[in-house]
Amino acid sequence: MSDLVYRLRKRAEIRRQISTRKSVQEGKPDRIADLLEEAADYIERLQTVGTYEDVPTKCKDHPDAPHGFDRNASHNADRYVCECESWEPEEKNT
Numbered sequence: 001m002s003d004l005v006y007r008l009r010k011r012a013e014i015r016r017q018i019s020t021r022k023s024v025q026e027g028k029p030d031r032i033a034d035l036l037e038e039a040a041d042y043i044e045r046l047q048t049v050g051t052y053e054d055v056p057t058k059c060k061d062h063p064d065a066p067h068g069f070d071r072n073a074s075h076n077a078d079r080y081v082c083e084c085e086s087w088e089p090e091e092k093n094t
């Protein structure tokens, strides 16, 4: 996590804990804090995509293999996973 993302989240956390704030006293959502966290999430997402793009992938060289960003597999493996990695060529009965 980058320093900026950390500071955005920290600032949102601090805002939510200030007991003299009206929104805190009334238990209402803090729009600025929400916005800070939204920005932090967005930056983090962009950074993750950037990281994925830097990772060289070993693609299957089968002519029918599909290629593209496998979102679920990439999330689970914490790296860029190409769609072709989970793809198997169909058995051809000759």
Ligand SMILES: [Zn+2]
Pocket: 058, 059, 060, 066, 067, 068, 082, 083, 084, 085
């Ligand atoms: Zn591929």
